[in-house]
Amino acid sequence: MSIENDLINISKDKAFEKEGFKSLFGLTIEVEKEIILSIEKGKKKRLISLFQLLHPADQADMLERLSKNNLNLCLNLLGKKLELETLVFLDDEVKNEVIKIIGTSALIRALPELKTDDAVEILEELNESDRSIVIKKLPKTERMLVEEAFSFPEHSAGRLMQRDFLSFPEYWTVGQTIDHMRTTFYEEEKNFYSVFITDPAQRLLGELSLAKLLSNNRSTRLKDIMQFEFKSVNVNTDQEEVSLLFQQYGLVNIPVVDDEKRVLGVIIVDDIVDVITEEAEEDIFGLGGVRHGSIRSSIFETMKGRFSWLIINLITAIIASSVISLFQNEIEKIVALAVLMPIVASMGGNAGTQTVTVAVRAIATKQLNYVNLQKFVLRETWVGMLNGILFAFLSSLLAFTWFNDIQIALIMGVAMITNLLIAGILGTLIPLTLEKYKIDPAISSSVFLTTVTDVIGFFTFLGLAAWVIL
């Protein structure tokens, strides 16, 4: 293999230019295989040099893809060569495992090197007692900032924000500001995109992008070029709201302020991109009946996560079946009913799921509110009815050609309209009601819905048959 020999001694920036390591995503299948090989053969030096070739985000991906056993081996081989920044990119589950393996003393050594928001993200994974041990050992300034972050609610802007930001008085000039940045940040790599203009009490007056700062003359005063219209968030705002602000206004950063409008920190878009992905994934997994969608979880963990959802579905299936059992006599006499009844139930379930999906997403993105609520419910009702009519016709035709019985055909049609209409109405009302009572509509809507469409589907179809035919 050509990669085998020439990897160790090539410098970090050159390696990626070599054929075979040139990938859009850094961590190619070849590198992945090589790393696994070095772990299993215990080649410490080689493993370290391979890891150093990767961006911390790719190192994190690599750790996430290892089995529990290999993860342990890998971390032991890497030892202190593991870049702590990697932890920030890990998903919660693996982060937890890694922290357990490397221990709190490694954390104490490494945390002061990280930005406060990254340190907080890692500390959030520890249990209370371990966390307070680590926090106590931090240098004083770092400790105070971390402790303050933990005083804000979980998933709030306060937890997410970075404490380093640049703020200047409004009477400063562009030249003064640049000179100050030069003396303060020389040689340091920081990700700043705006400076904030504040009054003596640190209250926010305006915002100024670095690009604008750079394109104005040195003598210009900040107050003459700063932006008055800009968005800020309170430190207690939920991260979901913050992420909607970034999406709505295409922001790159947003200042975080306290109740007196004093700047406490800044949230940068790269942290929000994670939140957006997480929130969308929560909806996807919720609607699919999966609690944690990690493909890395062990068989047992996965099984446990799926089990609770399946048990709820078993109960709803039993409810639907007990509706069928009410009509055992009818089915015994006309077996065609048993053949056709799943069609009615399944069409209702699918139509309802369509409506639920749209409603859940519209709620999550705040598109649905009290002004357009009525219109939305009305539209779904109409769609349910019109598709109900179409599918009533189609399924009647089907039932008639199959069993050559006009009565069964008509009953099928009526049951189909009823079920699709109810699916449309409840597909909107169920998520809205759950949302009102602070239950996540993405997770719970579809259980309620399919229970109802199954029950209604079986009951109208079999009930009508019992009433009309027998």
Add this chain to the structure above:
Amino acid sequence: MSIENDLINISKDKAFEKEGFKSLFGLTIEVEKEIILSIEKGKKKRLISLFQLLHPADQADMLERLSKNNLNLCLNLLGKKLELETLVFLDDEVKNEVIKIIGTSALIRALPELKTDDAVEILEELNESDRSIVIKKLPKTERMLVEEAFSFPEHSAGRLMQRDFLSFPEYWTVGQTIDHMRTTFYEEEKNFYSVFITDPAQRLLGELSLAKLLSNNRSTRLKDIMQFEFKSVNVNTDQEEVSLLFQQYGLVNIPVVDDEKRVLGVIIVDDIVDVITEEAEEDIFGLGGVRHGSIRSSIFETMKGRFSWLIINLITAIIASSVISLFQNEIEKIVALAVLMPIVASMGGNAGTQTVTVAVRAIATKQLNYVNLQKFVLRETWVGMLNGILFAFLSSLLAFTWFNDIQIALIMGVAMITNLLIAGILGTLIPLTLEKYKIDPAISSSVFLTTVTDVIGFFTFLGLAAWVIL
């Protein structure tokens, strides 16, 4: 109402500070109601002043929430006062309607004021002939850039990129660079976050953040502080790949290069945030069987979109039912079979959907590849089998207590294991196979899957009953 009288004459920045208009999202329900009122009463001046209070993104939201009729009225009342930037924030459906109403001449007037990527986004909505009419009328530079953008594939980095970027030779100093920016960008509002360092042929050598540029001395040469390790994308890269790069490495911008590594433009994170949301939504709607999830579509459009999915489901339901019809004699003799069979089918469908959801998401986020594929399929197989055993036990118990028949109970158990095991295996293989043949797994997986779990569920349960009992 207190807002009624004092709105028109307050300036844009002051208005939001007034109680009642202070919302995290700008467009409050009060403002929305006020706007609808002014449209319906034809109050032109008031409507214009209300619109001017809103951020273009909020103006777009407002337009999206109007009925077709009100949208028409509103655009007529606004006339040339409609900020064209608003178009950029509209979703495709409404953008299309708005363009139809305001006409191509309004576009020709407004497009040169927009950034190229925004202009391209709007032009993409026009049909070929209208588009070429508009493009021909554009000023020369603008026209060339737009025409070039359309030469790149749809959804590629080339369509998404902004053509304004800053590139400098490596031997320039910080001072030279800043001075150049001052003379060139004075008074202009641009969103730049990095400058690119290029050779005389415009080939990319390095990247330098504005923050780093600002914190170095004027005499420092760019080549001494520029970043060598940075990401760039080829102009033909698909936007989904680009968005994964931003997510993976927490980027704020990325240079777009041609095959010779010459810089052509830059993609900024705010455009990618939209892509991330869109891609996640495609998965959500795909899995939910909805083609377009807009809550604004008309009843007829919505019905049409849902119909095609429901007709596919009708066909799969018929297939499942024809399996049942093979066993009509058995059901006639033991009606309990009709009562219990939906439980087996439904549990298989739900377990399979869980697996499909995880697989679809893992494929979309590139977590699943050829290295961990086998492990993933194996895990899902195990999970399917283990949950199969648990639910076989539970459902046997249920069947026995319900119908007091040990044979039916055992058959139920065997059918349940079989179906959950197959659901686990196919829940992984179906999306992977679809992906291989370039069919979107999010949209098509669940139809295939539930068809199979229904057929297997009914067939094993009823077939075993026919074989064992009768």
